Amino acid sequence: MGKKNYMITVGVVDDEQIFCEMIKDILLQKFDDINIHTYNSVKQLDKDFDFILMDINMPDTDGIEYAKKNEDKKIIFVTCHDSRCREAFGPNIYGFIDKGNLEIELVENISKMIARIEKNRITVEFKTAREKIKIKISKIIYCTYLGDMNTAIIIENKQIVKKNKSFKEVLELLGDDFIRISRRTAINKNKISTISDKGIYLKGEKRLLNVSRRQRKIVLKAFFESFMND
Secondary structure (H helix, E strand, O other): OOOOOOOEEEEEEOOOHHHHHHHHHHHHHHOOOEEEEEEOOHHHOOOOOOEEEEOOEOOOOEHHHHHHHOOOOOEEEEEOOHHHHHHHOOOOEEEEEEHHHHHHHHHHHHHHHHHHHHHHHOEEEEEOOOOEEEEEHHHOOEEEEEEOOEEEEEEOOEEEEEEOOOHHHHHHHHOOOEEEOOOOEEEEHHHEEEEEOOEEEEOOEEEEEOOOHHHHHHHHHHHHHHHHHO
8 A cells, every 4th residue: 555654543452362463464464554553352442543443242342332432433343243233333433344254345444444534634724814724624614705816714613714816726725525516605525414405504514505506416416425435
């Protein structure tokens, strides 16, 4: 895999040490710049990880219960208990790996997870009237062109005004995750929460945003693609 300028830190939790070692060996062989820590119980976890690979059925802890109580932890389940996968869906669950097909599914899922992490770490720099501000692109909800080469960038409950650039230039800076919903407004397609006949709601934004008739098919397509990728 390609070199990165930072380490991805992964926790592996399985009460059977043989699976911890198998997972660790595969990851170290297939991925560069990855740091693996193995544990036989969630009670031993002692670090913050980019994500955790975890068994579901363990003697002292149920992996699903742990995930539901720790929604700030990104988790991929590695299990032979397919019957319990339906119970395990949640906002912090990023995949399921079958121990019977370990290497193929492990590499596939971890490749997607690392790509997601890298994407979320990409930042863009904005110059305001007073200072330069670096922001993770993944944190931006939407942007609106105000006119006179000024664009409002909405990040959660904060607004930054980017000056002296056309709307087209701002969108080029933000990249492919941003799509127009009208002539003056573009959204982060990964932030789409709900689509209705009246417009769309975005994660982190309470206000309904109108979608032009021309852009509606593009927005619907982006929403379903984002949903499938999750």
